[in-house]
Amino acid sequence: MNKIKVIVAGPRGKMGSEALRMIKKEEEELELVACIDHKFDGYKVIDVEGLPPFDALIYNNIEECLQAVDADVLVDLTTPEVGYKHTKTALEHGVRPVVGTTGFSDQQLLELTDLAESKGIGAVIAPNFAVGAVLMMQFAKMAAKYFPDVEIIERHHDQKLDAPSGTAVKTAQLIQEVRESKQQGHPDEKETIKGARGADFDGMKIHSVRLPGLVAHQEVVFGSPGQNLTIKHDSFHRESFMSGIKLAIDHVMKLDLLVYGLENIME
Ligand SMILES: NC(=O)C1=CN([C@@H]2O[C@H](COP(=O)(O)OP(=O)(O)OC[C@H]3O[C@@H](n4cnc5c(N)ncnc54)[C@H](OP(=O)(O)O)[C@@H]3O)[C@@H](O)[C@H]2O)C=CC1
Numbered sequence: 001m002n003k004i005k006v007i008v009a010g011p012r013g014k015m016g017s018e019a020l021r022m023i024k025k026e027e028e029e030l031e032l033v034a035c036i037d038h039k040f041d042g043y044k045v046i047d048v049e050g051l052p053p054f055d056a057l058i059y060n061n062i063e064e065c066l067q068a069v070d071a072d073v074l075v076d077l078t079t080p081e082v083g084y085k086h087t088k089t090a091l092e093h094g095v096r097p098v099v100g101t102t103g104f105s106d107q108q109l110l111e112l113t114d115l116a117e118s119k120g121i122g123a124v125i126a127p128n129f130a131v132g133a134v135l136m137m138q139f140a141k142m143a144a145k146y147f148p149d150v151e152i153i154e155r156h157h158d159q160k161l162d163a164p165s166g167t168a169v170k171t172a173q174l175i176q177e178v179r180e181s182k183q184q185g186h187p188d189e190k191e192t193i194k195g196a197r198g199a200d201f202d203g204m205k206i207h208s209v210r211l212p213g214l215v216a217h218q219e220v221v222f223g224s225p226g227q228n229l230t231i232k233h234d235s236f237h238r239e240s241f242m243s244g245i246k247l248a249i250d251h252v253m254k255l256d257l258l259v260y261g262l263e264n265i266m267e
């Protein structure tokens with residue numbers, strides 16, 4: 001069986017380094033052919049402290065990397081701006097993106113969807129690769145049919161760049177599919193401190209907590225007279241995202257369009 005040739009962008013990051021460890025474990029099926037970083041140009045991965053022993057080279061320039069290396073898949077785990085550029089460039093070069101990076105705008109997602117379709121190249125973008133988080137989102141969508149009053153509380157480590165989290169936005173979008181648009185809370189409520197009621201998504205409130213010690217956690221709280229329902233998911237370790245990334249790498253090889261959300265490829 002031919003191995004799937006993978007590039008990882010963001011190899012020194014919390015997620016990127018975990019992805020390298022996953023690829024090491026899956027070496028019978030996956031081959032790391034290069035990494036893209038904005039430091040350590042020309043180094044071998046093995047020569048960067050803390051990274052697993054791969055001989056693959058690190059490139060600072062994605063164009064140069066894609067020209068030099070024969071790759072099937074680009075796994076991007078960087079920052080919103082960089083991740084968007086990488087995904088677009090990979091599609092333009094016929095390399096299939098698997099993107100965990102969050103914070104893309106709706107417009108950017110649309111552009112990437114169109115680009116993948118016009119090139120006939122598979123891509124997977126998933127705001128959360130943890131199977132438990134995907135189930136939490138699906139359960140929240142089911143519950144919203146019966147409990148239209150809902151608030152989302154997401155909690156993350158304090159190094160996170162985007163707020164609300166990609167998972168919280170995706171949860172709100174899924175709920176929006178089944179919930180009549182409505183404004184929640186008292187119609188005359190006023191914030192005496194700006195932001196006290198959280199971000200507003202179609203009347204749903206999203207609250208973003210950032211604290212040291214956290215990894216990735218979300219509660220979806222539904223309220224109705226006399227009862228509350230809380231659906232909660234916790235990622236305590238970034239290993240929780242790796243089986244989803246592996247599934248996406250395998251699956252993207254069979255796709256010829258962009259899929260948004262792991263739920264669309266889970267069996
Ligand atoms: N979909 C999912 O399941 C998950 C998604 N995420 C998302 O993944 C992304 C990464 O998260 P996380 O690993 O925690 O973040 P980190 O900050 O730990 O990692 C990001 C890495 O990207 C590097 N980087 C910055 N600019 C570039 C560039 N131009 N080229 C290549 N690499 C670059 C950073 O380097 P430096 O530090 O030197 O700037 C850093 O090593 C975020 O968007 C996060 O929201 C996170 C967890 C799960």
Ligand SMILES: O=C(O)C1=N[C@H](C(=O)O)C[C@H](O)C1
Nearest residue numbers: 102127128160165166167216
């Ligand atoms: O930055 C993180 O850590 C995470 N980001 C993703 C998001 O924005 O939803 C997924 C997970 O919550 C961890």
